[in-house]
Amino acid sequence: MSQCDGEAGGWKADLALALRLADRADGITLARFRAADLRVDRKPDRTPVTDADTATEDALRAVLAAERPGHAVVGEERGGSVDAGRGWVIDPIDGTKNYSRGVPVWASLIALVSDGDPVVGVVSAPALGRRWWASAGGGAWASDASGGEPRRLAVSGVHELADACLSTTELSSWAERGELDRYLDLVARCWVVRAFGDFWQHMLVAEGAIDVAIDAEANAWDLAAVQLVVTEAGGRFTDLTGADGFTGGSGMSSNGPLHAPSLAVLRG
Incomplete structure (x- = not known):
């Protein structure tokens, strides 16, 4: 995946870390996607969870513990809270139902929150060959597996x-x-x-x-x-x-x- 060269200076290091976390997540999730031995369980709320969900979140938490030891972390599979200050909010696989059925529409979601507001966000969908990211004040960007320069995003102009x-x-x-x-x-x-x-x-x-x-x-x-x-x-x-x-x-x-x-x- 291409990386971003247009981020806001204040969040540059944190965005770079979030993109590296997304690379780490992609390596785990893609390796287990459509695996014959993929293990799928059900959580108490009846939603599915795979061994890839837990392995991905654990891997990201390990990186954050080493590189941002003062930051809180909350994730779908391991819990936690981010009440004040800076902290990371992680969904190792958003779209686990799709993932578990072999449908390629799923992504790892990684956000850094500061005093309740997201300041860095990465959405990485490797089976689609797409990644999106943003930093506060730095705009929103996307890249795909075909390479080329990152593309700056803009919403539509529809009014009705x-x-x-x-x-x-x-x-x-x-x-x-x-x-x-x-x-x-x-x-x-x-x-x-x-x-x-x-x-x-x-x-x-x-x-x-x-x-x-x-x-x-x-x-x-x-x-x-x-x-x-x-x-x-x-x-x-x-x-x-x-x-x-x-x-x-x-x-x-x-x-x-x-x-x-x-x-x-x-x-x-």
Whole structure:
């Protein structure tokens, strides 16, 4: 993967570390992807976890313990908390259901948070040959396995829901919230609707390929890195109450102009 030469100076060393962590994650996840002996278990919430999930998080934690011993770490598989100061938020494999079934849409998500705000974010999807990253004030960037210079990202300029492309993750999440009718109302107002899901839909918003992406239910490690990439690409990221941030239990990214109209429909 190409690296970034356009990061903000204040976060340059931390972004370089995050990109190296992504390289480490890619090496582990790709080696186990579609492996005949991949071990898949279920966590208490019935979501799957593979031996690659735990091995990746453990490896990243080991690097951080050596290189940033004063930083807290929170990860999907090993827990932890980042309450104040600087800390890392890690999802070793976002899209484990896809990973466990041999579908190549999954990624490792790595974010550095300072006083509650993401300041470095990397989303690495090696089976897709794609990587996205951002630093506070340094813009959002993407590269692919074919090489070439990193590409700076910018969200779309669509201003009307009737012209918008919308994506979500799972309809069952909306049903569980008792808000499926409201989501379907939003669907009816948009031009085209797809279900790219998880990290990918938010990266497509950052690229300007789609306009609105929604996770009705999500955890902090699902959202911290993608929030920064979207906002540094010129978009907006909130939870479904409209509050900025990645800790509200849901996530919505947009190109900006479509954010308030979409939230208004979802609120009924």
